[in-house]
């Protein structure tokens with residue numbers, strides 16, 4: 001029996017939602033192939049998460065909690081994963097499609113001559129026994145299905161919210177500590193300071209089930225007050241188009257799109273956003289897209305599941321009023 005590895009993305013609060021979604025998917029896929037599912041955890045905290053990881057599908061959790069795990073940039077994870085994949089004879093690695101982890105996967109793929117597919121929203125077993133990954137490209141205009149060349153390792157980057165996280169009553173994942181001495185090369189770029197950005201008391205846009213997004217149509221920074229009001233009533237995160245962040249109306253870290261964050265919420269609610277291809281590149285995998293725009297010809301309506309043609313300053317306050325009345 002080989003192992004399907006799932007690289008766990010986590011914070012101080014535990015595994016991120018995307019990690020539990022990947023584990024649930026891995027459990028489903030491993031059920032078809034007869035493989036085991038093993039989580040891979042870098043840094044401290046694996047023991048506290050063993051029950052959650054097990055419930056979501058991990059039979060095992062390999063963890064490397066050396067201070068070096070997070071003390072250097074990218075390469076420690078690459079080295080440890082390379083060794084682990086060899087030893088476990090794993091042929092599939094699932095990872096979250098965040099920028100940092102994509103960097104790890106790309107470097108690892110070069111070393112191991114593996115194939116990489118990122119931002120995947122579906123994984124199936126093709127007739128020839130290889131994984132077939134589904135992803136949306138060109139702003140969602142095209143859906144591709146890809147497989148990795150036969151005989152190569154498959155590294156598959158999963159988009160947030162592509163799969164449901166489904167806990168079962170399975171017991172905790174068995175913890176297996178990894179031991180590794182870093183090469184000189186891996187210690188070339190040291191992390192000298194980590195400063196936490198004081199995040200708003202809202203869910204992270206990469207993880208949130210609902211994301212309220214504002215664009216240039218808001219007209220000014222004040223418009224984001226309305227977006228935040230709406231978001232807080234929905235338990236949502238707040239994002240912005242590049243036009244809005246470039247104008248200084250909202251911080252750049254909330255920008256969604258080709259040069260910003262990629263989000264994949266259950267519900268994307270955009271106001272005053274035209275739907276430029278570069279914006280769509282970061283939100284096209286959202287499960288439900290709702291757009292409010294006063295221009296009926298705005299391209300965002302081509303991909304919206306539900307659209308309101310109207311002035312956002314008339315529509316959004318009504319929505320806020322309705323949500324407030326529901327208590």
Ligand SMILES: Cc1cc2nc3c(=O)[nH]c(=O)nc-3n(C[C@H](O)[C@H](O)[C@H](O)COP(=O)(O)OP(=O)(O)OC[C@H]3O[C@@H](n4cnc5c(N)ncnc54)[C@H](O)[C@@H]3O)c2cc1C
Pocket residue numbers: 214215216217218240241242243244255256257258259260271272273274275276277278279282292293294295298310311312313
């Ligand atoms: C290399 C490159 C990378 C880029 N990366 C990104 C990226 O990562 N993310 C990104 O978002 N963009 C990116 N862009 C910019 C992108 O091309 C667009 O310029 C940008 O997305 C437009 O933002 P917007 O929709 O907010 O503004 P606009 O395109 O100006 O659209 C504003 C919309 O608001 C509507 N509107 C105006 N007033 C109201 C009102 N009162 N009520 C309702 N609707 C109203 C208008 O009808 C219009 O459709 C990139 C561009 C380049 C060249």
